[in-house]
Amino acid sequence: MQPRAQPPSANAARHQATPVGGALRPSERVPGIDTVWTRLRINGTDHELDIDPRVTLLDALREHLGLTGSKKGCDHGQCGACTVLIDGRRINACLTLAVMHDGDAITTVEGLAPGDALGPLQAAFVKHDGFQCGYCTPGQLCSATGMLDELRAGWPSVVTEDLTTPPRLGDDEIRERMSGNLCRCSAYPNIVAAIAEAAEDDA
Numbered sequence: 001m002q003p004r005a006q007p008p009s010a011n012a013a014r015h016q017a018t019p020v021g022g023a024l025r026p027s028e029r030v031p032g033i034d035t036v037w038t039r040l041r042i043n044g045t046d047h048e049l050d051i052d053p054r055v056t057l058l059d060a061l062r063e064h065l066g067l068t069g070s071k072k073g074c075d076h077g078q079c080g081a082c083t084v085l086i087d088g089r090r091i092n093a094c095l096t097l098a099v100m101h102d103g104d105a106i107t108t109v110e111g112l113a114p115g116d117a118l119g120p121l122q123a124a125f126v127k128h129d130g131f132q133c134g135y136c137t138p139g140q141l142c143s144a145t146g147m148l149d150e151l152r153a154g155w156p157s158v159v160t161e162d163l164t165t166p167p168r169l170g171d172d173e174i175r176e177r178m179s180g181n182l183c184r185c186s187a188y189p190n191i192v193a194a195i196a197e198a199a200e201d202d203a
Contacts, residue, residue: 038099042067043111053099058082060098061108069109069138073182080181083139083146084108090146092180109138112145120201121145124194132185140181144195147177148202169199 033052040047040060049064058075061067061084070093073081077095084093085107113119118126121144131137151169159176160167167173174192183191 036099038102040065040098040101040106041103042106043108049098051098053097055098056094057084057096057098057101057106058093061093067108067110070142071135071138073136073139078182079136079139080143081136081139083142083181085142085146088146088149090143107142107145109141112141121148121195121198124198124201125191128190128194128197130187130191130194131183132187136181136183136185140178140183140191143178143181144191144198147174148195148199150177151199169196171196 035050036053038049038051040049042061042065047065049060051060051064055064058070058072061070062072070084071081072094073079075094077092080092082093083090085091086096086101087105088107113122121141125131125137125141130140151167151173154166156163156167157173157176159172171192174195175188178191178195
């Protein structure tokens with residue numbers, strides 16, 4: 001079986017799959033493993049990758065596109081450090097394959113705010129010291145962004161008491177909705193305060 005032909009695209013940046021240690025020339029590809037062309041729309045920009053179909057979205061972002069904001073923590077979907085947004089929904093990038101998101105709108109921490117300016121949520125994290133080492137912060141920010149969108153849409157959580165009215169964002173709601181993102185420095189009270197302020201300013 002031959003690798004899929006490269007699709008024509010004038011507007012997308014093209015990237016050969018580049019493993020750590022140098023580019024893999026066509027004559028050096030591993031026998032029996034075909035690469036596929038995948039178009040990832042990341043932070044509003046199209047990127048075309050000639051990539052092994054087994055590469056995770058996280059590795060595609062970090063190793064092939066140089067978008068290192070998304071962190072590899074556990075690599076098992078348990079810590080949330082790699083959280084990104086796919087069509088507005090939060091997802092662990094270490095648990096999904098890059099080729100599964102051909103054409104999807106992907107937002108990483110690098111795309112949460114325009115230019116060098118901080119977004120309201122990012123500014124609130126700085127104000128409330130919502131981080132210490134900062135390793136989990138990109139995932140926390142992406143997850144909180146998605147969580148606030150879920151709240152605006154009226155989605156309840158496990159701790160939502162009244163399912164007949166829009167949920168109110170108290171500390172318990174924030175903690176439950178952000179429970180998939182771990183902070184080994186235990187900056188949780190500050191993270192909760194930052195999200196609460198950003199949500200209040202957005203109201």
